Amino acid sequence: MAKLYTLSIHEAAELLRQRKISSVELTQAHLDRIREVEPNVNAFTLVTDDLAMKQARAADQRLASGENLHPLTGIPIAIKDVICTKHITTTAGSRILENFKPPYDAAVMERLHAAGIVMVGKTNMDEFAMGSSTEHSAFFPTRNPWDLERTPGGSSGGSAAAVAAGMAMGSYGSDTGGSIRQPGSLCNLVGLKPTYGRVSRFGLIAFGSSLDQIGPFARNTRDAAILLQAIAGHDPRDATSSLQPVQDYSAALTSSIKGLRIGVPEEYWVEGTQPAVVKVVRQAIERLRDLGAEISLVSLPHTKYGVAAYYIIAPAEASANLARYDGVKYGYSYRDTSEMWEAMEKTREFGFGAEVKRRIMLGTYALSAGYYDAYYIRAQKIRALIAQDFEKAFEHFDVLVSPACPTVAFKLGEISDPYQMYLQDVFTIPANLAGICGVSIPGGFSEGLPVGLQLLGNIFREDSILRTADAFEHDTDYHKQWPGNL
Amino acid sequence: MIDRETVKNVARLARLGLSEEEVDTFKNQLSSILGHIQILQEADVSGVSPVAHASRLTNITRADVPQLSYPPEVLLANAPDQEDNFLKVNAVLEDA
Numbered sequence: 001m002a003k004l005y006t007l008s009i010h011e012a013a014e015l016l017r018q019r020k021i022s023s024v025e026l027t028q029a030h031l032d033r034i035r036e037v038e039p040n041v042n043a044f045t046l047v048t049d050d051l052a053m054k055q056a057r058a059a060d061q062r063l064a065s066g067e068n069l070h071p072l073t074g075i076p077i078a079i080k081d082v083i084c085t086k087h088i089t090t091t092a093g094s095r096i097l098e099n100f101k102p103p104y105d106a107a108v109m110e111r112l113h114a115a116g117i118v119m120v121g122k123t124n125m126d127e128f129a130m131g132s133s134t135e136h137s138a139f140f141p142t143r144n145p146w147d148l149e150r151t152p153g154g155s156s157g158g159s160a161a162a163v164a165a166g167m168a169m170g171s172y173g174s175d176t177g178g179s180i181r182q183p184g185s186l187c188n189l190v191g192l193k194p195t196y197g198r199v200s201r202f203g204l205i206a207f208g209s210s211l212d213q214i215g216p217f218a219r220n221t222r223d224a225a226i227l228l229q230a231i232a233g234h235d236p237r238d239a240t241s242s243l244q245p246v247q248d249y250s251a252a253l254t255s256s257i258k259g260l261r262i263g264v265p266e267e268y269w270v271e272g273t274q275p276a277v278v279k280v281v282r283q284a285i286e287r288l289r290d291l292g293a294e295i296s297l298v299s300l301p302h303t304k305y306g307v308a309a310y311y312i313i314a315p316a317e318a319s320a321n322l323a324r325y326d327g328v329k330y331g332y333s334y335r336d337t338s339e340m341w342e343a344m345e346k347t348r349e350f351g352f353g354a355e356v357k358r359r360i361m362l363g364t365y366a367l368s369a370g371y372y373d374a375y376y377i378r379a380q381k382i383r384a385l386i387a388q389d390f391e392k393a394f395e396h397f398d399v400l401v402s403p404a405c406p407t408v409a410f411k412l413g414e415i416s417d418p419y420q421m422y423l424q425d426v427f428t429i430p431a432n433l434a435g436i437c438g439v440s441i442p443g444g445f446s447e448g449l450p451v452g453l454q455l456l457g458n459i460f461r462e463d464s465i466l467r468t469a470d471a472f473e474h475d476t477d478y479h480k481q482w483p484g485n486l
Numbered sequence: 487m488i489d490r491e492t493v494k495n496v497a498r499l500a501r502l503g504l505s506e507e508e509v510d511t512f513k514n515q516l517s518s519i520l521g522h523i524q525i526l527q528e529a530d531v532s533g534v535s536p537v538a539h540a541s542r543l544t545n546i547t548r549a550d551v552p553q554l555s556y557p558p559e560v561l562l563a564n565a566p567d568q569e570d571n572f573l574k575v576n577a578v579l580e581d582a
Binding site: 099100101103104196197209210211236239240242302304305307308309311312319323326327328329330331332333335337338339340341343344345346348349350352354357358360361362364365368374375377378379380381382383384385387417418419422432433434435459 | 488492493496497499500501502503504505508511512515516518519520522523524525526527529531534535536537538539540541542543546548556560561563564565566567573575576577578
């Protein structure tokens, strides 16, 4: 048999169910793999090996009983450290939460524990999910398993690297402007951002509340469908979570896209996209045409305003959300003064890193008297226009296709200008502004580095993008490639 | 276009302490970022209503039913300082 850590979730689930392998064996194989490659990759802020073995033994009992089984029962999974895990340190990649132990589980953790997952650890990320490289983690950068000199992307870089390196069979991240799809692209994974409202945000440490959504990373589409199914659905504790019935995502994988209408947004072929990325994506689009999809151009005329509108709206929301870190209720607290305001200011000065401060400043500026109309209200109007672009496009198309990211994985330290880093998300941001779903899938390689293909779907049409991803996968073997030099 | 005074004022509004070095850094970086964001002023937004979120839901309500919450000790477990099940803070009001 192949090494256990190279199995897919759906293969492992079948072997577990037939009792050909045990969850303890499967979990041990992943903990061994963590011991072997994690010193080079640094994907985890915390490896929960004792908990994992305990959960694996419980899963084996459940599998032995044959009752109440779930496709994720006994499967080793990694969780981004922005998702609250009861009594288990949850840092959001920040010094200010370095020792924070949540009193409760996030809604997605309740669902995953009910399914019987094995949690192998919490994964590294850019502080408060602000960044595209994990270099803004307060602790250390994560390295890309495909090239250890390069970034895995971010902000969910640890979750992506863990799955790409075989340290977890699947993982969860959060995506506010591309934080699942961009690292998915850079690490050769299926990384899916669900429709806004599809997954409960209860217990997700907030960044941009009108944009944030939790979603999965997987090494193939069938696994991504299973991982999404496990967390999708209404939760009364998140007022923005939807009552819309959840689709059967695995059933959507018919492997045929004959007659599917796929639009290619004209405005997504911008200067600054690496020619190698353009080439790979163009080839992938031709392959979709060969598979029977009807491909034609579509215009999303307000695309060029996306990054600018996002960098008003997301920091504005972040500046409000991060006001809660005052050194009083939880987290790091500056104690060396008896003056209240000084304590608060110093707590935030020493507790937050550079990117978080930059966004608090930008957001506070955009919301302050005299600038509110010119920046914040204007950005919200442009957000409406971008959403309308997509509404019109989806009257004629089932799926839109583009590069996920303008570049392949870049070297750690290569991008130092904040705005250049923000441009990593130029193709992913519009979906967050409009609330639609999107997925990055392995689209090909350029000089040994992965190139992601982004598929965008209408609200609550995760079935369309998963079906397209699955059909593309049947015709290619990019998703089967493993990083060679780990 | 952002000067040091503006940086300091915004930092005060956000209750964010900054070193003198950070004030200079943010003066330059925020000016640069806002320069890129100027493109927003080009867009024709006449007659467009602003949207605050991407959810299709409005006015979600629930019945106001009392229910058990967490015991104080659980919620205070992460507090930097506490006394008798209260958060303890520095004096907010000065002596008269």
